[in-house]
Amino acid sequence: MxxxxxxxxxxxxxxxxxxxxxxxxxxxxxxxxxxxxxxxxxxxxxxxxxxxxxxxxxxxxxxxxxxxxxxxxxxxxAPDRTFEPGETFPYQGDDHTFRVRDVDEHGITDDEIVLAKHAVKESSIKDELEALFREQARTLFEEVVEEHADEMGVEYEGLAVRNQRTRWGSCSPKQNLSFNWRLIMAPPEIAEYVVVHELAHLREQNHTNRFWRIVREQLPDYRERANWLEEHSVDLIFTEDDL
Structure with a gap:
């Protein structure tokens, strides 16, 4: 904190x-x-x-x-990512095969992640895939934060999506929220848990019993979600640099 x-x-x-x-x-x-x-x-x-x-x-x-x-x-x-077309990556909890195609912009379907060939040529598969995940993560976090902040009666100053290698989220003393973009690879309910966890810090700074009561009031099954994140966080590694 x-x-x-x-x-x-x-x-x-x-x-x-x-x-x-x-x-x-x-x-x-x-x-x-x-x-x-x-x-x-x-x-x-x-x-x-x-x-x-x-x-x-x-x-x-x-x-x-x-x-x-x-x-x-x-x-x-830890998964060995090669960033070759045809490889699978988790996206919101489901495996997606990624392709590089001659399309105008990147896109995500039920089972595929499609990267635009012209963008990949100017950059790289890894960089474009990360940029797409970051964009999707920001949209997800903004929606979930707004929903739960209103329900929990808290206000925050700003929201950032960061490249945190050892933390899933944080809440600064100035009430700025930060979230790890890799959570876009986890099921949506896991990202939701991290959001509620950080919003609860706007009411209780430390991990006291009162803090966990706040989290439980919002998410009665928060323990199952926290356990999933601890057990499966290895699946959310993007590259070997995360190790």
Whole structure:
């Protein structure tokens, strides 16, 4: 949520391996937390210095080890994208075969993604497909945000679609919403969950019990959606650069 200041890096031995972790002090943090993703281990602590981040890491090595093993499996499951016509990509939860054809503009049907040949020649298949997905993602997020913001009685300043590699969404202290364009590859209800999650932060900044009550009131099945995202996020990798 908030802006943090990196205070340094250190290493700790977990399950026989030396793992580097980053320490970040955050003005928004009221409790310490550990973030583990495919790229790094990060411990976020309040700026008041009341928590020793290195001791906090040592107290949670078993949990970190489980998370780290999950991301090792994640790397092994990552799809190998070649960006050749005839390859399939997920789009809103369904596999679509993409083609390059002599058409005026890109388009998406029930089972195909069609890229315009003239645009591909000036750029590349990868860049044009990403641009199309970004465009579709913005349309989806704008619609879903407007629907749920009104129902939840919250207001936001702006909406951005970003190339976030380790986050699906964020809500800044200035009430700006950001979403990962790769969510256009997930079923629509998963993108909806991420939207509601970030909108709930406009009412409750941290992941308190009150925060999750807000989410549950809007989406009673939010746990199933969150579990799907954790289990299938590997399927939303676009290129090897995402790893």
């Amino acid at each position: 908030g802006v943090g200041n990196t205070t340094g890096t250190a290493e700790i031995e977990i399950a026989g391996s030396e793992i580097e972790y980053r320490v970040v002090e955050s003005a928004d943090a009221t409790q310490p937390r550990i973030d583990v993703d495919i790229h790094e281990v990060k411990v976020v602590v309040p700026e008041n210095g009341a928590v020793d981040p290195h001791e906090f890491i040592r107290e949670n090595t078993d949990w970190i080890a489980r998370k780290w093993r999950k991301y090792d499996e994640y790397r092994d499951r």
